[in-house]
Amino acid sequence: MKYSYISHLYCPKCDNTFDTKEQNQLCTCGSPLLVDYDLDEVKKNVTADDLTSREPTLWRYHELLPVKEQFNVVSLGEGMTPLIPFRELGSDMTVENLYMKDEGLIPTGTFKARGAAVGVSKAKEIGVKELAMPTNGNAGAAWGLYAARAGIESTIVMPNDAPKITRNEVALSGANLYLVNGLISDAGKIVGKAVKDYNLYDASTLKEPYRIEGKKTMGLEISEQLNWEMPDVILYPTGGGVGLIGIHKALKELKELGWVKGELPRLVAVQSAGCAPIVKAWEEGKRESEFWKDSETLAFGINVPKALGDFLVLDALYDTDGCAAAVDDESMVREQEKVAQMEGNFICPEGAATFAAVRRLQENGWINPNETVVALNTGTGIKYPDTVQVEPEMLEKEDTISRVEK
Ligand SMILES: *Cc1c(COP(=O)(O)O)cnc(C)c1O
Ligand SMILES: [Zn+2]
Numbered sequence: 001m002k003y004s005y006i007s008h009l010y011c012p013k014c015d016n017t018f019d020t021k022e023q024n025q026l027c028t029c030g031s032p033l034l035v036d037y038d039l040d041e042v043k044k045n046v047t048a049d050d051l052t053s054r055e056p057t058l059w060r061y062h063e064l065l066p067v068k069e070q071f072n073v074v075s076l077g078e079g080m081t082p083l084i085p086f087r088e089l090g091s092d093m094t095v096e097n098l099y100m101k102d103e104g105l106i107p108t109g110t111f112k113a114r115g116a117a118v119g120v121s122k123a124k125e126i127g128v129k130e131l132a133m134p135t136n137g138n139a140g141a142a143w144g145l146y147a148a149r150a151g152i153e154s155t156i157v158m159p160n161d162a163p164k165i166t167r168n169e170v171a172l173s174g175a176n177l178y179l180v181n182g183l184i185s186d187a188g189k190i191v192g193k194a195v196k197d198y199n200l201y202d203a204s205t206l207k208e209p210y211r212i213e214g215k216k217t218m219g220l221e222i223s224e225q226l227n228w229e230m231p232d233v234i235l236y237p238t239g240g241g242v243g244l245i246g247i248h249k250a251l252k253e254l255k256e257l258g259w260v261k262g263e264l265p266r267l268v269a270v271q272s273a274g275c276a277p278i279v280k281a282w283e284e285g286k287r288e289s290e291f292w293k294d295s296e297t298l299a300f301g302i303n304v305p306k307a308l309g310d311f312l313v314l315d316a317l318y319d320t321d322g323c324a325a326a327v328d329d330e331s332m333v334r335e336q337e338k339v340a341q342m343e344g345n346f347i348c349p350e351g352a353a354t355f356a357a358v359r360r361l362q363e364n365g366w367i368n369p370n371e372t373v374v375a376l377n378t379g380t381g382i383k384y385p386d387t388v389q390v391e392p393e394m395l396e397k398e399d400t401i402s403r404v405e406k
């Protein structure tokens with residue numbers, strides 16, 4: 001039995017195909033490449049039940065992942081994060097079957113670890129010695145650390161005002177860290193030049209085909225955790241959209257394998273009102289987005305003014321009868337507090353955005369009260385120490401606790 005049933009890479013725009021032994025980046029037409037598997041062979045050799053006894057990491061789905069030889073796997077135990085029922089918050093917003101997929105419990109504290117684990121493992125397998133990437137913070141931290149574990153050198157460029165915690169993670173990993181006075185798009189230009197000048201492997205979002213395969217495992221896990229039943233709705237905080245494209249791809253693969261039944265869930269791309277190019281394109285019925293000028297949001301993980309894979313995100317929304325929703329930063333922070341107080345979980349602002357969207361979509365009738373709804377919390381709140389504002393009077397020093405009896 002094979003460890004992976006990867007067959008080839010293909011271009012979703014021009015249908016060109018590529019070999020998986022090469023260090024492939026974009027298609028010659030400029031589109032991202034996707035991985036195809038020999039699903040008929042998987043079907044003959046593996047059943048969904050075979051998975052249950054395997055290790056609780058994303059590598060339990062190795063047949064549907066691109067790494068051919070197990071010894072190339074670079075792992076920190078990532079994946080199989082909990083799918084937690086949120087009864088109290090659900091009842092607060094009249095969504096009886098509300099779940100949170102909690103990516104806060106993963107190495108590096110965000111789901112970027114999934115993309116990094118699979119992307120770095122595959123990079124190792126195809127002989128990459130040095131990779132380079134721009135980042136808003138979380139991806140750089142994950143790739144820097146996984147590259148360190150793999151013995152691959154990394155060059156990571158991030159905006160000066162990316163969160164200091166992620167900058168420190170990158171620096172500590174031994175990566176070559178460069179700060180730019182600008183946005184992630186400026187960091188991207190610097191990486192593009194370095195990739196050409198020094199012949200580096202470009203690990204920018206969707207410029208290598210394997211990160212998406214790592215993020216796809218969120219969709220595989222949600223299905224397995226719901227006993228191979230599809231939920232009705234999945235909401236995802238969308239920046240580059242890799243996670244959403246990945247979840248869509250995963251569910252289609254599972255359907256082809258016959259491991260899940262029923263309709264695909266309606267996929268929802270949630271963005272910040274301060275950076276909502278996908279929402280705008282969806283509202284206008286377009287197939288591609290336009291660059292969002294002067295983007296601004298405290299949810300820095302979804303501050304992406306123009307995504308290379310925007311057409312794949314929009315395809316996923318149209319294909320599943322999904323939608324796109326923008327929420328403002330204030331609603332995110334309010335929802336973040338509700339989740340902490342009602343469910344005991346300190347989630348990141350991006351994750352909080354998905355709950356703000358559930359609330360609104362229920363109010364306007366797009367989500368029915370009895371539907372099964374899964375919201376992705378893409379990271380832990382602990383990585384965002386500055387988004388929480390503590391009331392000044394709480395910070396006053398006291399020698400005794402005085403309280404009024406109720
Ligand atoms: C990167 C990131 C996102 C957005 O992920 P994409 O797959 O690029 O859309 C969401 N939340 C957090 C915490 C992130 O770091
Ligand atoms: Zn192409």
